[in-house]
Amino acid sequence: MTTAESIVLGVIQGLTEFLPVSSSGHIELGxxxxxxxxxxxxxxxxxxxxxATALSTIIVFWKDIVGIFKGLFSFKWNTETRFSYFIVxxxxxxxxxxLFLKDQMDxxxxxxxxLVSVMLLFTGVVLFFSDRAKSLKGExxxxxxxxxxxVQAIAIMPGISxxxxxxxxxxxxxxxxxxxxxxxxxxxxxxxxxxxxxxxxDYLDLSEAGQSSALLLDSTVLIGxxxxxxxxxxxxxxxxxxxxxxxxxxxxxxCWAVGAIGIAYSLFFA
Numbered sequence: 001m002t003t004a005e006s007i008v009l010g011v012i013q014g015l016t017e018f019l020p021v022s023s024s025g026h027i028e029l030g031x032x033x034x035x036x037x038x039x040x041x042x043x044x045x046x047x048x049x050x051x052a053t054a055l056s057t058i059i060v061f062w063k064d065i066v067g068i069f070k071g072l073f074s075f076k077w078n079t080e081t082r083f084s085y086f087i088v089x090x091x092x093x094x095x096x097x098x099l100f101l102k103d104q105m106d107x108x109x110x111x112x113x114x115l116v117s118v119m120l121l122f123t124g125v126v127l128f129f130s131d132r133a134k135s136l137k138g139e140x141x142x143x144x145x146x147x148x149x150x151v152q153a154i155a156i157m158p159g160i161s162x163x164x165x166x167x168x169x170x171x172x173x174x175x176x177x178x179x180x181x182x183x184x185x186x187x188x189x190x191x192x193x194x195x196x197x198x199x200x201x202d203y204l205d206l207s208e209a210g211q212s213s214a215l216l217l218d219s220t221v222l223i224g225x226x227x228x229x230x231x232x233x234x235x236x237x238x239x240x241x242x243x244x245x246x247x248x249x250x251x252x253x254x255c256w257a258v259g260a261i262g263i264a265y266s267l268f269f270a
Contacts, residue, residue, distance in 0.1 A: 003220055010049060010224035014231025017053040018185065018239045020127055020164025020251045021258070022120060047199045048221050049228045054192040056232030057185055064186065086140050090149035090187045097153040098195065117262030119159025124255035127161075130168030131249040138174040140183050147173065152187065159259075162188060164251065167243055181243040185236065 016023035058065060071080020140148075151169045155162040163184050170180035242248065 003223055006045075006220045006224040007227045009045075010052070010227030011231045013049040014053055014056065014228040014233075015235045016161075017228075017232055018056075018163055018235035020123065020161040020167065020239070020248060021255055022116075022123055022159050022161040022164070023053075044200075045221055045224060047196050048225045050192055050196050050199070052225045052228035053232040054189060054196070056229050056236055057189055057192075059233060060236045061182070061186060064182065083140075086142070086145040086183070087187050087190070089142065089145040090152060090183075091190055093146075093149040093153035094156065094191055095194070097156055098191070098198075101156075113262050114266040116159040117259040117266065119157055120255045120259035120262065123159065123161045123164055124252040124259065126168045126252075127164050127248045127255065128252035130171050131246050131252075133172045134174070136174035137176045140170070140175060140179065144170065144173045144175060148183070148187065152191075161255075163239065164248070168248060171243075177243045177246070178240065181240050185239075 013023055015021075068080045068084055071078050072084055074080075138144075148166050148169055151165050152162055154160060155165045166184040166187070167177075167180050170183065171177055175183075242250075
């Protein structure tokens with residue numbers, strides 16, 4: 001993998017992790033277009049990109065995160081404790097899917113540009129209709145946290161935007177748009193770190209078995225990290241403003257366009 005490809009994949013990961021256009025779907029499309037194999041991309045590179053986007057979330061929401069921990073360590077049932085309870089509830093479906101179905105889903109979708117592109121079309125439909133939902137000022141509840149958790153688990157499929165589907169669902173459930181975006185970004189943080197731990201363990205297992213791509217923390221990986229961190233910070237801040245202004249339908253058109261291009265590519269050029 002070249003430096004240029006590392007930058008492109010880092011920017012794709014950083015932007016699409018927060019913008020409602022499916023990071024996994026775009027990464028799969030990017031690998032297909034560049035002709036990058038999974039072993040060549042490397043597990044360690046995947047871990048580094050995920051860490052970069054997680055770090056960008058922490059930088060943007062550091063005040064919220066500090067407030068949550070302060071509330072938790074007060075050992076009282078307060079706003080922060082209630083919010084953490086909803087975060088844990090929302091994690092359960094995705095954790096179950098990640099533990100029992102993630103590998104099978106990855107194998108099924110990997111390199112399947114046609115299926116990923118179809119899922120991008122579906123993401124566009126969800127985004128399009130979310131902008132037409134009435135703007136309410138509701139709060140996250142136990143029921144909505146469970147529903148958003150199920151949606152997040154479904155969004156593990158490449159091509160379905162996790163942020164887009166969870167924010168759109170929250171808005172359609174009547175939750176305030178800014179709070180919907182905030183909850184969507186914070187609810188995924190524990191899952192990102194959990195996925196990173198699993199991917200890093202897989203990398204170490206492959207290294208011990210002599211089957212890894214021997215991709216170490218060289219300049220290519222570090223450049224990808226910086227690209228993903230910078231793009232992720234920008235995308236996270238931009239996405240909050242977009243949700244508040246009810247402009248998600250713009251990304252619906254983008255998802256439809258990329259999905260159509262992906263379908264054409266898979267049918268005529270792959």
